Amino acid sequence: MTALDLVITGGTVVTAADSYVADIGIRDGKIVAIGQDLQGDDRIDATGLMVMPGGIDAHVHLDQPTSDGTVMADDFASGTRSAAAGGNTTVLPFAMQVKGRSLRDCVQEYHQKADGKCHTDVSFHLVVTDPTPQVMGQELPALVRDGYTSFKVFMTYDDLVLDDRELLEVFDVARREKALVMVHAEGHDAIKFLTRKLEDEGKTAPFYHGQAHAQIAEREATHRAISHAQLIDVPIVIVHVSGREPMEQIQWARARGLKVHAETCPQYIALTADDLQGLNMDFNGAKYVCSPPPRDADSQAAIWQGLRDGTFDIFSSDHCPFRFDGPADTGKNNPRARTSFKWVPNGIPGVETRLPILFSEGVSKGRITPERFVALTATNPARLYGLYPRKGTIAIGGDADLTLWDPNLTRPIQQQGLNHGCDYTPYEGMQITGWPVRTLLGGRTIAQDGVPVGDAGGSYLSRGTSQAYG
Numbered sequence: 001m002t003a004l005d006l007v008i009t010g011g012t013v014v015t016a017a018d019s020y021v022a023d024i025g026i027r028d029g030k031i032v033a034i035g036q037d038l039q040g041d042d043r044i045d046a047t048g049l050m051v052m053p054g055g056i057d058a059h060v061h062l063d064q065p066t067s068d069g070t071v072m073a074d075d076f077a078s079g080t081r082s083a084a085a086g087g088n089t090t091v092l093p094f095a096m097q098v099k100g101r102s103l104r105d106c107v108q109e110y111h112q113k114a115d116g117k118c119h120t121d122v123s124f125h126l127v128v129t130d131p132t133p134q135v136m137g138q139e140l141p142a143l144v145r146d147g148y149t150s151f152k153v154f155m156t157y158d159d160l161v162l163d164d165r166e167l168l169e170v171f172d173v174a175r176r177e178k179a180l181v182m183v184h185a186e187g188h189d190a191i192k193f194l195t196r197k198l199e200d201e202g203k204t205a206p207f208y209h210g211q212a213h214a215q216i217a218e219r220e221a222t223h224r225a226i227s228h229a230q231l232i233d234v235p236i237v238i239v240h241v242s243g244r245e246p247m248e249q250i251q252w253a254r255a256r257g258l259k260v261h262a263e264t265c266p267q268y269i270a271l272t273a274d275d276l277q278g279l280n281m282d283f284n285g286a287k288y289v290c291s292p293p294p295r296d297a298d299s300q301a302a303i304w305q306g307l308r309d310g311t312f313d314i315f316s317s318d319h320c321p322f323r324f325d326g327p328a329d330t331g332k333n334n335p336r337a338r339t340s341f342k343w344v345p346n347g348i349p350g351v352e353t354r355l356p357i358l359f360s361e362g363v364s365k366g367r368i369t370p371e372r373f374v375a376l377t378a379t380n381p382a383r384l385y386g387l388y389p390r391k392g393t394i395a396i397g398g399d400a401d402l403t404l405w406d407p408n409l410t411r412p413i414q415q416q417g418l419n420h421g422c423d424y425t426p427y428e429g430m431q432i433t434g435w436p437v438r439t440l441l442g443g444r445t446i447a448q449d450g451v452p453v454g455d456a457g458g459s460y461l462s463r464g465t466s467q468a469y470g
């Protein structure tokens with residue numbers, strides 16, 4: 001047998017199925033051996049550590065233009081460095097169609113933004129905002145065949161929302177092309193109505209964002225999306241599910257055998273609506289404005305149950321980073337945002353803290369097993385988004401994308417130690433037990449002890465058909 005380039009020895013290998021102590025042999029960036037007493041040119045001693053598949057963050061926003069010109073805090077360089085430091089080896093950001101423009105052209109622009117800059121592997125989901133006959137008849141089918149096998153649709157936001165007829169049309173193309181649709185399920189009209197009412201009552205602080213984006217509006221849209229998917233007979237993923245009410249719709253659909261998948265995020269286990277209460281002078285509540293917003297303790301408990309029982313397939317960050325201050329007057333703390341919550345840029349950072357938060361709150365506190373952690377953060381994202389088995393597991397023939405975890409290392413999350421482009425973290429001071437101490441992409445170390453290492457050697461991944469299609 002040809003010599004191994006690298007052997008990772010003595011660690012506890014964790015997959016979605018089981019855990020065992022073994023050495024992992026790597027050659028040419030691939031896992032080529034799993035066994036005992038392996039020898040190679042290089043060696044990493046993982047005794048006392050867990051060796052897990054590199055994290056796949058399937059919901060990330062990087063360098064995305066916004067309607068009011070606010071610039072995101074992370075481009076593909078800083079966002080993927082931050083991802084690597086947080087134990088990820090693949091991220092799936094969005095290539096968003098700008099209304100009135102060709103989807104294909106927009107995708108090309110995202111490639112230009114990403115090329116040569118990525119420290120992890122990367123693959124784009126599409127976002128369809130303008131389903132013209134050209135887009136639906138030609139561009140979208142051709143893009144799916146080119147390996148962009150998933151796309152997101154929005155049921156709210158003035159500049160992104162699709163109406164029901166358009167949603168059905170997009171679902172229909174997805175079914176024909178075997179693409180997976182991700183749905184942002186919040187009822188646009190209900191949100192607009194509530195926003196106007198709150199503003200009329202002078203309730204304009206960030207806290208009221210949580211009331212305008214009511215859980216009932218999320219529940220209603222979730223049910224509507226499920227009904228549309230049932231009409232078309234297409235699998236969908238309801239993304240960033242925030243609480244008990246939309247979860248019940250997903251469970252209702254699953255009980256009827258419908259192909260409805262679900263994603264949740266750190267903000268729905270680690271934050272609540274109270275975090276938006278920054279009604280004081282520092283406007284701190286704006287740091288927690290995201291959509292859907294964090295809910296209450298009851299919803300947090302429901303989400304944990306859903307993470308355990310399989311209601312949720314995947315746990316992603318929905319990393320959507322906007323600075324609190326600046327640049328110029330464009331951060332969350334901008335003059336217009338102070339006149340109404342509706343002008344606060346929606347989204348919070350989290351690509352670097354997603355895995356530590358779930359590990360600490362889930363695995364270290366005994367709420368989920370290490371195997372379930374791997375399923376939610378790597379294996380299921382790979383299966384759903386057409387990357388399995390090259391990614392998302394530890395198996396011979398797969399990419400040597402690995403994260404070494406110290407399950408006993410305890411330290412708090414601190415903005416000072418993070419690598420993202422944001423000027424704050426919503427999780428400041430949160431005590432974490434269990435940190436990634438080394439991240440390897442194709443057998444090459446890309447982060448160590450929370451610090452990104454090496455050049456931008458990540459690749460763009462063309463993806464296959466989702467396993468949601470069986």
Ligand code: URP
Nearest residue numbers: 184290291318320346347
């Ligand atoms: O507030 C959020 N989540 N912003 C990001 C855009 C989205 O809907 O995923």
Ligand code: ZN
Nearest residue numbers: 184239240291
């Ligand atoms: Zn969304």
Ligand code: ZN
Nearest residue numbers: 059061318320
């Ligand atoms: Zn998002």
